[in-house]
Amino acid sequence: MSTWDNNPVLKVEHLTMRFGGLTAVGDLSFNVGRGDITALIGPNGAGKTTVFNCITGFYKPTEGRLVMNRSNGEKHLLERKPDFKITAEAKVARTFQNIRLFGGMTILENLMVAQHNPLMVASNWTIGGLLGLGGYKKSNVDAIETAKYWLERIDLIDRADAPAADLSYGDQRRLEIARAMCTGPELLCLDEPAAGLNPKESLELNTLLQYIRKEHDTSVLLIEHDMSVVMEISDHVVVLDYGVKISDGTPEFVKNDPHVIAAYLGVEDDEVDQVEEEVGIV
């Protein structure tokens, strides 16, 4: 019984996703521990992003159940919710493999859009805000403060009024994470957050993720190819290959699992025979 099975924030149960005759994900079950950083790794085409799209509602799973346990005791079945409600009600936020910022809007505006739902309530669904009634003004100021807090975390406070499209690639990645955090998530799903980052930026990302995990009530689920990120910051690693889970455990355990080595990590040429024998491929 590992720690992530005790009180998981997300339980993925028998998740299957078929596209016509192709089974992208087959009978996948794993848990995402509360307060953990969980990594989902695997070779290209293993179905990692499909799992993400199922969790965040962009795909409807063919079979299986996705149970989100919020810290206030609410249970949400994600496979039954439309995508925007998964963020709004179940508090699952995500980023994208190919960054999706609002390029023509300023960095501050990007973070304000992320706080849309609470602001809509505060403005009485626009009517109160339009007439200048209620607590909209205060909520607006609070939302700007939240945005400023995150801008300080990602070192972009000086560029708050610059268009998001003007940022460098690494800054855009961090802004997307900050924007997802502005929705107040309990589970943050990051699709290859370190892709295209240089070693320094990669290090900053690690710090940011560890900060998020420590200071906020947010668990992190990430897809990553960069093993230095995975091994360093994650508490729990799930390995997929051809849509099937081939390993699940601590980074230390996974790193030495012969199945993972054979499918994904690879070994020196002279060790190939030995690994093949262990896994059972001859």
Added chain:
Amino acid sequence: MQARQRDSLLVASLKDSLGGAVITFALACVMVGLKVDVASGRGAELFLEHRWLAVATAVIVVFAGRFLLNMFFWKREDAPSIGISGFLPKGGLGTGSANMLKYGMLVLAVVLPFALMFWLGSRGSRQYIDLAILVLTYVMLGWGLNIVVGLAGLLDLGYVAFYAVGAYSYALLAHYFGFSFWICLPLAGILAAFWGIILGFPVLRLRGDYLAIVTLAFGEIIRVVLLNWYEFTGGPDGLSGIPRPSFFGLEFTRGEGGFADFFGLKYNSIHRIIFLYYLIFIMAMVTNFVTMRLRRMPIGRAWEALREDEIACRALGINTTNTKLTAFALGAMFGGFAGSFFATRQGFISPESFTFLESAIILAIVVLGGLGSQMGVVIAAVVMIGGFEFFREFEEYRMLVFGLIMVVIMVWKPRGLVSSRTPSVALSKNAKGISADLVQEGHG
């Protein structure tokens, strides 16, 4: 060295001017050289008239003009590639001058009828105030459509449908129930918004070109229904005798109890025209005020975010269907207001006023002005509607000039006259506008 460069410039200029002349000749041969006319006095026989002198003049003017420009103004070896952008002003307006322009135009709009009365007298100014009313109607329509196309990025080619719904709502309510303008105005807006939602529900799942086609079809459906439902709408005969608006219950009529009598003025029909002018001015300013305010609210930001990236919006928990519907409904509502104003101003409406061309003109105003820019819409409406009416004397050449102006504007400023986006919220006082190159145009 100097001489050689001079020489090559001369040769290049000659070549370029010759090219221009050949193109002019090819175009002018058909467009200017041949003229089909109906012979008068010999029955309705068609005959062909040749105007080779005009063709020759055109070719010579183009050749000489291009040659001189090449030699003395452009002075570059790659002269032919400079094109139009070379001698048109560059860049946008600064914030300071943009503000000056904004308030200048506002003051001008407020004093315009009285200034015209002062200079031209009530008889002479009437047609100009009428023109100003028309321009303001299009400004309001442009601002309404700007919510849908400019902010939310939904291409709507059937906007005139909501204009028609507004106009017919007022005309029919007045016709069947005898409601006054002031009761019908909000009702017309609500009905148009309602139709906006009715249309929105099935079509907003479509994107881009598909959405445009469906909205176009919707605009036509409304017009065809109005045309064919003879018992209810009067069909092609239209509806006449639509009641005029009153000024807090005072009618603009001659004699006792009228507006002029109440204020002790001498009756003059211009009073009603001026009243209509201020009515549409206030309606347009309300549209502007609401839009500008909404832009700074979560719903407005969600519209713009939707234009930038719909998938990211959904990942942030924004209900994109509702957000699109509100944009559609609000745009439709302002279209409906403008429509009921149109009905009360004309006193007569028929489906002919609500053809696709209207939609196209309104969309052209929004696009030429710069998507999402309020000021741009005003400038474009003044240029397009005002200019179009102003050059009425040029008759058939008017369309030609009109088309030319549109081409020139689009080449010079592909993203419209005012193409920078103002951030809806900023930390620093002097936040800059965002260049249009970064702003998405939306895709449905």
